[in-house]
Amino acid sequence: MNHLKTFALLAGLTALFMGIGYMIGGTTGMLIALLFASGMNLFSYWNADKIVLRMYRAQPVDENHPNAVVRTYVADVLQMARDAGLPRPKIAIIPNDQPNAFATGRNPENAAVCATTGLLDMLTREEIRGVMAHELAHVKNRDTLTMTVTATIAGAIAALANFALFFGGGDDRERPGGLIGTLALMILAPMAAGLVQMAISRTREYDADRVGAEIARDPHALASALQKIEAYAKRIHNPTAERNPASGQLFIINPLAGRGADNLFSTHPNTGNRVRALTELAMKMGGGRRPAPAPTAPPLTAATSVPGAGRPRGPWG
Numbered sequence: 001m002n003h004l005k006t007f008a009l010l011a012g013l014t015a016l017f018m019g020i021g022y023m024i025g026g027t028t029g030m031l032i033a034l035l036f037a038s039g040m041n042l043f044s045y046w047n048a049d050k051i052v053l054r055m056y057r058a059q060p061v062d063e064n065h066p067n068a069v070v071r072t073y074v075a076d077v078l079q080m081a082r083d084a085g086l087p088r089p090k091i092a093i094i095p096n097d098q099p100n101a102f103a104t105g106r107n108p109e110n111a112a113v114c115a116t117t118g119l120l121d122m123l124t125r126e127e128i129r130g131v132m133a134h135e136l137a138h139v140k141n142r143d144t145l146t147m148t149v150t151a152t153i154a155g156a157i158a159a160l161a162n163f164a165l166f167f168g169g170g171d172d173r174e175r176p177g178g179l180i181g182t183l184a185l186m187i188l189a190p191m192a193a194g195l196v197q198m199a200i201s202r203t204r205e206y207d208a209d210r211v212g213a214e215i216a217r218d219p220h221a222l223a224s225a226l227q228k229i230e231a232y233a234k235r236i237h238n239p240t241a242e243r244n245p246a247s248g249q250l251f252i253i254n255p256l257a258g259r260g261a262d263n264l265f266s267t268h269p270n271t272g273n274r275v276r277a278l279t280e281l282a283m284k285m286g287g288g289r290r291p292a293p294a295p296t297a298p299p300l301t302a303a304t305s306v307p308g309a310g311r312p313r314g315p316w317g
Contacts, residue, residue: 009203010146013153013196020157020189034156048144049104049112052247056240058092058114069120076125077113077132084140084215089113098236099123099229102250103135104144111139122232123225130222131229134212134252141211143204147249150200154193161186201249201267209274210281219282223275229253230271 022030063078065071074091081089089105090112099119105111113135119128138144213219230253241248241255248256249267 009196009200010150010153013150013193013200016189016192016196017153017157017160020160030160032159036156036159038156045106045145049106049110052102052104052250053092053112053114055244055247056094056096056114058094058112060090060092062091072125073115073120073128073132076129077136080129080133080136080215084136086111086136086140089136089139093117093120096238096240098238098255099232100238100251100253100255101131101135102252103138104250105139106144107142108139111144113139118232118236119229123228124221126218126221127225127228129216130212130218131225131252133216134208134222136215137208137211138204140215141204141207143208146204147201150197154190154197157193158190161190198267202269205252205269206274206277209278213278213281213285217285219278219285223278223282226253226271226274226278 017034018030061070061074063071063074065074070093073093077091078088081087087109089103089108092112092114094114094116096116097118099116099122101113101115101119103111103113113132115128115132119131123131209222213222216222233253233255238255241251245256248254253271254268
């Protein structure tokens with residue numbers, strides 16, 4: 001059902017682009033805007049993983065990390081990736097006290113999953129597994145590609161609005177609404193495109209919750225993790241996300257001061273709705289499976305913000 005909703009929203013966004021493009025800039029303006037937006041987003045598609053990992057100072061980790069909790073985190077991600085039939089992803093930790101996580105990469109062969117040090121420090125092993133299974137679900141569902149296509153069309157609509165602003169759009173014969181109609185479209189079209197883009201993002205989150213719960217075989221753990229992360233996000237700020245709010249939609253819970261209600265202007269579903277859906281899924285799955293407890297994590301240090309680092313050990317802990 002979520003795949004069907006995504007397809008319907010994408011089709012609606014494409015129809016919106018074609019209709020608005022013709023009304024504002026005629027056929028030529030529509031094609032110019034599409035090419036412009038496609039070029040920008042194609043660059044982002046190929047380089048987004050490198051950009052976002054560098055932005056958040058992500059530190060690659062592997063099975064040889066000195067901290068036991070990090071080693072367990074890596075082992076669980078690799079085991080769940082194998083169970084899901086995915087290639088080995090890049091695994092990283094982000095030095096940030098807010099518990100959160102995201103996935104990036106243009107396809108499963110070039111995917112990276114990241115957890116903050118706050119997530120590893122504050123959640124149980126079961127909850128961490130649930131969160132990272134959710135991120136692997138984004139990889140499995142190729143949501144990065146879906147959101148890139150969505151951003152391309154939404155960006156093309158915004159480019160059309162700018163085209164109308166600076167060049168006056170197409171000939172009056174190509175604009176049924178005339179000048180007033182064009183002005184209205186300049187304001188309303190990008191807003192409508194943004195709303196559809198947010199709706200697609202929320203739909204993909206619900207689907208990743210479902211697939212992630214199936215990968216980890218423990219919907220309750222993911223539900224518990226979502227509630228904890230939201231509670232902490234309201235009290236622990238994520239400075240990098242605050243400076244780059246567009247990256248907020250990558251995370252499993254909105255990192256921007258805990259905003260996350262199911263409304264027109266939210267990129268994330270309401271956490272209560274997600275928990276209810278996961279609880280229903282757990283009943284269908286018979287309660288889910290819970291792995292063994294995680295080893296106790298040493299406290300984070302001020303020197304590096306990497307779990308278990310008693311003194312600076314270089315950029316990779």
